[in-house]
Amino acid sequence: MAIQITGLKLPxxxxxxxxxxxxKDEREFEGSEILVIAHSIISKANGQRTNLKDVDPGExxxxxxxxxxxxxxxCELIIKESNVIKIGKDFIITEKNNRICANAGIDKSxxxxxxxxxxPKKPNQEAEKILKEIDCQGVIISDSIGRPFRKGAVGTTIGYAGLKPFSSYKGLEDLYGRKLETTVECVADELAASANLVFGEASKSKPVAVIEGFKREGEPRDGKIEREKNQSVFR
Amino acid sequence: MAIQITGLKLPxxxxxxxxxxxxKDEREFEGSEILVIAHSIISKANGQRTNLKDVDPGExxxxxxxxxxxxxxxCELIIKESNVIKIGKDFIITEKNNRICANAGIDKSxxxxxxxxxxPKKPNQEAEKILKEIDCQGVIISDSIGRPFRKGAVGTTIGYAGLKPFSSYKGLEDLYGRKLETTVECVADELAASANLVFGEASKSKPVAVIEGFKREGEPRDGKIEREKNQSVFR
Incomplete structure (x- = not known):
């Protein structure tokens, strides 16, 4: 079984x-697809756009x-949108609802x-809304987010609906008959990362990826992807 | 253009x-494919396997x-293989060559x-070796690695050859003609994450993913994926 990932060009x-x-104007769906949608188009459709000339920065x-x-x-917008947790020359790292990213996720591109x-204010809700209207397996709203110990950003899930974000293989047997103990995989983030490979960069305007052929066995789990502060030993 | 990801079943x-x-016994290659290989089969082929009854733990x-x-x-093996940087109930986080992961990457599965x-001791070298012998675009050696701020492991690059791990879009114009500033994307890690979606879990034995149709524009960059300690504000 192969997985196929296609970028959809939108106006x-x-x-x-x-x-x-x-x-839906771009293509038909069969119900088994996973859609990964760049958060920026959700923000635009919702009018989550601010002109910087209207912002008056405080002290x-x-x-x-x-x-x-x-x-x-x-910076004024960053303070309004999030908690600043680290500042340095050329970077501001922020936290909101346990999501840690640069600049509160505010984007000029x-x-x-x-x-x-x-x-987007409520990405899970936005994913639910799209899932209701499009006949597919699941919807992910994604953003490119940096990592503390590795360079470069990767596509990451900021909201989801219709799919379980984690797979656990606990209890399945390995090649030698040994029962697996604790492997939990964040398939939602892996799907978001793979979508980034087809998103059009710059002016290419392919903000939606359609993933076909993905079906995961094991024991899917629900839950929040972001660690709570007390679960994270690096905060 | 669609990307296709296929898992190869190996003995x-x-x-x-x-x-x-x-x-090569499993399929033919055309030169444009990217291969993502689970590090575990490299370790096995190289005899990087230890029976725990032969390990005598020190104080x-x-x-x-x-x-x-x-x-x-x-724990004795973890100490030998890496520097322990955080310890807690049920976890040991380690560092080696700026790669931060659990249990020094030692695996029972x-x-x-x-x-x-x-x-594997030298994953970049292992990737080079395979690239020389298989007619493909690039080779990634991958591992499933946890993240400090997000739950669940995702496929990540631990060694690579033949491809540039980062894409930068600096200077390209966005939809409105604004020049992009600093987006650097770690495509190597996105490719490794997407490969995890087809790897057979448990006894399925599909430790190799073949990625077809991936070609990235922009300005590809070379370099180390792991941040140096002084570049990471969370260590």
């Missing part, structure tokens, strides 16, 4: 657009901008002149 | 086996075992009764 998304309808934002070499107006895109 | 690998030959290993609830013999598999 530029504007505030008020119906993402599900636009996706705290100005200090943060000085420490981090960033635009004070972006593909936002239009002078604008920034804020991350 | 059980034993010490002294020629991995490249065994892979430090015994203390580590008590703190972490783990087998003292496994598919190792045979009483055995553990040690990670």
């Amino acid at each position: 530029i998304i504007n505030e008020g657009d119906e993402i599900s309808q636009i996706i 705290r934002a100005k200090k943060l901008a000085k420490k981090s070499n960033k635009d004070p107006r972006v 593909n936002a239009g002149k002078g604008n920034v895109l804020l991350p | 059980i690998i034993n010490e002294g086996d020629e991995i490249s030959q065994i892979i 430090r290993a015994k203390k580590l075992a008590k703190k972490s609830n783990k087998d003292p013999r496994v 598919n190792a045979g009764k009483g055995n553990v598999l040690l990670p």
Whole structure:
């Protein structure tokens, strides 16, 4: 069985657009597909866009901008959107709902002149909404997120619906008949990472990946992907 | 353009086996494929396997075992293989060559009764060796590794050859003509994650994924994937 991943080219998304309808206009679905959707188009459709000329940075934002070499107006938005947990020259690492990422997930790419895109407010709910309207196995809303111990960003799940994000193989036997103990795999993040391989970069505008042929055995599990603070020994 | 990922079923690998030959016996290659190979079969072919009855744990290993609830013999191997950086009830986090993972990457799964598999000593070199013998675009040696802020393990690159691990889109224009600034993506880790979606779990024995149709534009970069200690604000 092979997995196939295809990038869907969409028109530029504007505030008020119906993402599900636009996706359905591009292709038909059979019910077994997994859709991975770049969070940026959800933010755009929802009008989660701010023009920086409308942002008036406060004292705290100005200090943060000085420490981090960033635009004070972006810093103002970062403070509003998240908790800043580490600051350095050229970086601000933030936390919100146990999701740790750079700059509160605020993005200048593909936002239009002078604008920034804020991350979707309720990504799980957005995934549910799309799943209801498109006949597929599951929906993932993704973002490219950096990692503490490894360079470069990778596609990561920030919201999901219709699929179990983890697979556990506990109790299955290995090649030699030994029962597996604790392997838990975050398939949702692996699907989001694989989608990044087909997303069009820059102006290519392929913000949706359709994954066909994925079916996981083992014992799927539900739950939150982000570790709580007390489960993470590196925070 | 779609990406296709296929799992190759191999026979059980034993010490002294020629991995490249065994892979070539399974299928033909056209030169454009990327191969992702589970590190465990490299370790097996290289005889990187230890029977725990032959391990005599020292005092430090015994203390580590008590703190972490783990087998003292496994702890002895962990100490030999890596630097222990965090210990807790049921976990030991280790570092070697800036790679941070659990238990020094030592694995009981598919190792045979009483055995553990040690990670390959020089994974980049192993990838080079296979690339020389198989007509493909690139080779990745992968492992499933946990993440500090997210639950579950994901497929990750521990060695590579023939491909650039990072893509940078600096200078490309976005949908609105704005030049992209700093997005660097770790495509090697995204490829390793996608391969995990087809690897056979438990006794399925599909330790090799063949990725077809992947071609990345932008500006590919070379370099080490692991952050140096002074680049990581969470260590």
